[in-house]
Amino acid sequence: LLNSILLLSSMDIDLYIITDKRGVSEFKKMFEQISSTRVQINVSLIEHDPVWTANLSYSINVNPYRHHSGAWGMTKLWLPLHPALKSLDFAIIVDTDMVFLVDPAELYDERPDRYIHRMINPDPTLANWAYMMPLVPPGQEKAPKNICSCVVLTNLNYIRKAGLVPQAFSSALSARPEWKQIVKVSNSIQQKRRLYNVPNGDQGIYFALWEQNPDLIRPLDWKWNRDKCHKYNRALDTPDASTPHIPVNMIHRNCFGSNIRKRWRADPGDPYFTFFYRFKWLWHDYSWHKPGNKGFNPYASNRYKKPVIKVVPWVG
Numbered sequence: 001l002l003n004s005i006l007l008l009s010s011m012d013i014d015l016y017i018i019t020d021k022r023g024v025s026e027f028k029k030m031f032e033q034i035s036s037t038r039v040q041i042n043v044s045l046i047e048h049d050p051v052w053t054a055n056l057s058y059s060i061n062v063n064p065y066r067h068h069s070g071a072w073g074m075t076k077l078w079l080p081l082h083p084a085l086k087s088l089d090f091a092i093i094v095d096t097d098m099v100f101l102v103d104p105a106e107l108y109d110e111r112p113d114r115y116i117h118r119m120i121n122p123d124p125t126l127a128n129w130a131y132m133m134p135l136v137p138p139g140q141e142k143a144p145k146n147i148c149s150c151v152v153l154t155n156l157n158y159i160r161k162a163g164l165v166p167q168a169f170s171s172a173l174s175a176r177p178e179w180k181q182i183v184k185v186s187n188s189i190q191q192k193r194r195l196y197n198v199p200n201g202d203q204g205i206y207f208a209l210w211e212q213n214p215d216l217i218r219p220l221d222w223k224w225n226r227d228k229c230h231k232y233n234r235a236l237d238t239p240d241a242s243t244p245h246i247p248v249n250m251i252h253r254n255c256f257g258s259n260i261r262k263r264w265r266a267d268p269g270d271p272y273f274t275f276f277y278r279f280k281w282l283w284h285d286y287s288w289h290k291p292g293n294k295g296f297n298p299y300a301s302n303r304y305k306k307p308v309i310k311v312v313p314w315v316g
Contacts, residue, residue: 004100011105012040016085018048018075046084053078060170061194063183067201076149077169077202080159089157095150097253098225106249110220111153130159130168130216131206134225137233144204148225150252152206168216172208173198227252 024045050071057064064071113127132153140146183195198204210217226232226248235246
């Protein structure tokens with residue numbers, strides 16, 4: 001993702017990377033090795049404690065650990081309240097397993113109020129939106145699994161002014177009583193609460209909000225999320241006379257599972273990896289390597305090797 005942003009962006013970039021203490025240290029090392037880019041890059045490394053996210057989630061009776069992404073995945077819901085982002089009016093939130101194929105400035109231009117200041121008689125409702133994201137692909141059922149919070153244009157200024165977080169989330173969840181279950185919230189058997197076990201994590205909450213108040217969430221074209229879960233919407237199939245051209249602005253390596261190295265060995269021709277390995281710079285992440293195991297598992301125990309991120313030149 002970072003490679004594609006640095007290589008393709010025509011605009012100056014403000015990168016806000018929310019990570020843990022160890023991540024801050026490793027990202028510093030990485031960015032020290034980037035000597036020049038075509039545009040100005042401003043990097044803010046934000047050390048984050050996921051307990052902050054968990055506590056906010058519990059405040060609206062949401063189980064932050066229902067989805068495999070856990071409290072870290074839920075963090076994007078709470079970014080309008082994050083103290084490190086209070087000066088920001090707008091943000092593009094992107095999953096780290098995505099790659100831009102076009103200038104990221106084109107995604108910035110998708111916001112409906114982008115050119116409102118140039119209009120002679122602007123429509124004031126153009127600025128009244130909270131989020132933009134890919135909603136339901138053509139031919140798919142309307143369900144939490146079929147929207148994608150992997151790329152979200154977030155109107156932080158409007159969200160704060162309208163007081164949407166957390167009130168709008170609470171209201172949307174109240175319409176989904178079937179999601180509430182008894183959940184164990186600590187190792188003590190007595191510590192149980194009735195919480196929303198939201199399907200698909202933060203994505204499910206966005207879905208509930210969209211169902212209740214569709215004006216708050218605007219659709220973003222699926223060319224910004226050609227993902228493996230939906231077979232890239234056939235956009236990467238070999239075209240023929242009967243297949244129309246399908247635009248691809250970003251590709252998304254989801255639904256591979258956690259063992260990315262094993263997947264690469266098993267399917268080196270996959271379009272995501274084919275594109276990924278054409279970059280001048282590659283990430284070689286040697287963390288999580290269990291002795292004697294050639295696989296790569298980001299959920300493995302920390303008792304194995306400490307994370308070491310190396311940026312090395314691509315040869316070929």
